[in-house]
Amino acid sequence: MxxxxxxxxxxxxxxxxxxxxxxxxxxxxxxxxxxxxxxxxxxxxxxxxxxxxxxxxxxxxxxxxxxxAGSRDDYTAQLVAEALDSAQDRAAALVRFMEKMEPGEMAEIRRALDDAKAADRRPR
Amino acid sequence: MIVTLLLLGHALVLSTAGTAALRRAGWPSRAPRLAIAAWLGMSASIVAAVILAGLTATSAAVRSGAAPGRCYGPVRWPCAPEVFSEMGVLAATGAVAALALAARATWCLIAEFRAAARERSLRLDALTLVGRADARLGVTVVDHVTAAAYCVPGRRARIVVTSGALAALDDAQLSAVLAHERAHLRQRHHLALTASRSLVRAFGPLPPFTTARSQIAFLAELAADDAAAKRSGRLTVAESLLTLSEAVPAGAPAPVLAAGGTATGARARRLITGTRPLGPVRTLLGLTVTAAVLTAPLAAAGPVITTAVACCGSSSTPAHVLCAPGCPAQPA
Incomplete structure (x- = not known):
């Protein structure tokens, strides 16, 4: 069953x-x-x-x-949109792993990450 | 009466200075789970203090308004004050305010948890229909270009990953993301979040409660990041954050939580720099302070209320048996 x-x-x-x-x-x-x-x-x-x-x-x-009533894609899009909209997200609230960053902030963090990885790889 | 004012002062100080201090403190980033407990404890303490202030006002009014001898023997409530005297009005106001606040807080807590469960169940229905289970990863995959990963907590908990995220992340990053989501579920972050939302629902957008809500949401992410970092290494977690952030379509809302950038940016920087977890002594200290803040209102109000109840509340026991010294109920 x-x-x-x-x-x-x-x-x-x-x-x-x-x-x-x-x-x-x-x-x-x-x-x-x-x-x-x-x-x-x-x-x-x-x-x-x-x-x-x-x-x-x-x-x-x-x-x-x-x-x-709607196509599969409609429902999928709605589902993802709901999940990304933290304002009305009650179900999971912590759903978004993510949000968009400004290009400037992104670039700055990328640089910091690359530096940190380089430092990690360097033999001590 | 002094206790009533102390309790109101306690609530006021926590709502202003306490909230500001905890938000500015540096240690929550080193002990996010302790900080979540601190925010919840502070919110609960504020609500409890105001409710108890109402009850102590009633107790004080009942005692001071009581005519000698009126509290003796089987009594009906309100036993002591004349109904239209100043003390009678104060007693009634305190009791009504306390009961109304307690009822509202309880009602909204229940309503918020039920709303969350309903929404989760709708979400799970939709996932059953449009998602497909990936047995190898133990997740539900949804076909969508937007890279996103999230969890639906509860009894039928699930982790959802979009096909866009699967395409954007390499294996190491994906396992970091999954470890992050599993930590959310394991540490039951949704309970803390729903509780903090219920206070905003109950009492409106008051600064201590809205701050607690947004801080708990952020701290839950930090706690999950730490768990993921333990498994996958902090730089891998940071990298997966950046990858997913890049894949979010432009125009998606980006609430600014932390100073100088997005919350995601703050998380990534914290992972890249690395954090030293709070030591056991300070953690214990934090727990003790939280417990003290939480129990202080009860400890202050308890004696006042029990004395009044002993004096005037018991209709089956002759009051003089229980009467504390100073209670105006001693028979002449």
């Missing part, structure tokens, strides 16, 4: 590679899992993804058709 998050990820994978809106039945077929997960499981997880805002949907006849 795969973990819940893995099935979510697999369904998003299917959605991102689909070229049009698809039904839950299509998703289940395209998951390519042997044995295929139960229809109800796929339905539940797809609806969770919809509620979390990852998927959009529209009713066609009796069934909903789903498509991704």
């Amino acid at each position: 795969p973990r819940f998050g893995e099935l979510e990820a697999a369904i998003m994978e299917v959605m991102w590679s689909a070229d049009k809106a698809i039904t839950v039945r299509d998703v289940r077929d395209r998951l390519g899992r042997e044995p295929a997960p139960a229809y109800n499981t796929v339905l539940t997880v797809t609806e969770i993804l919809y509620r979390k805002g990852w998927l959009a949907r529209e009713k066609h006849g009796r069934a909903f058709r789903y498509w991704p």
Whole structure:
């Protein structure tokens, strides 16, 4: 039994590679899992993804058709932007290993680092 | 009453002179973890002192406003002062202020930790969907050109590295970066940060709390740098800092924390120069002072409050049994 998050990820994978809106039945077929997960499981997880805002949907006849609310790149960009924005970062707060330095400051520190490395290498 | 004023003075001195002194001190750079404890201890001491000032004001008012004999035997609260007398107003004000402050601090602490957990869980959901696990490095890789590395703390803690960072860093630098992030997780820096944020949330942008927040964020980076330096060598850590900083796209916000440059610059310079860790004697001294600052308000307020409670608060015990000398509750 795969973990819940893995099935979510697999369904998003299917959605991102689909070229049009698809039904839950299509998703289940395209998951390519042997044995295929139960229809109800796929339905539940797809609806969770919809509620979390990852998927959009529209009713066609009796069934909903789903498509991704944003591209994978959109989400990745958003994720990285959030992580780099320390002002509103509550989740990790210490996330940024980094911030941009002025070229002058950067050059000065580079020089200091090179000097220190040279001093380290010099035999004592 | 004197104790109330002392407690308020304690809070005021810590908020102004104490905050300024700790920010200017040189030793935090040599003992960042001790300094984090000092900032947290000072913040907690300020809040505790103000709350206890309210309670001691109530205690003092209850005692001095009590008519002889009124505190005797089973009593209802407020037992002693006339409700509309000056002392009654003071007693009520002190109690209400103390309870309101304590409630607000507690509420915001809980709210901030819950908000942090919620945000982490959203972040982890997104990571599960767009990231891929790298079993060899033990990290989650996100495909993005911006070089960045960060950790998502908590029970399902993870370290996240962008593909841009993997491309920019060589093996030695990468292991330095990972050691840095693992130190954040191991030393649970997020708890100190969330606690310091909750005080800003509770009491607004007051200098002692905002300073504590930004200083703790910076000191957590220093502590993680030290752990990484122990593993990878300080020059390698400095180099990885510069590499990642160079790879950050222009226009990204660069808050100036340290004098004369960015916080990253200050960290790099510190790694290049090298720091001598604080010796055991001074570390012990620092811990002692922190503990003293933290317990002083309680030690000062404790006797005043317990005396008042003993005099007037007990409804099941005849008050004269517990009454301290000077309590106006002795029956005539």
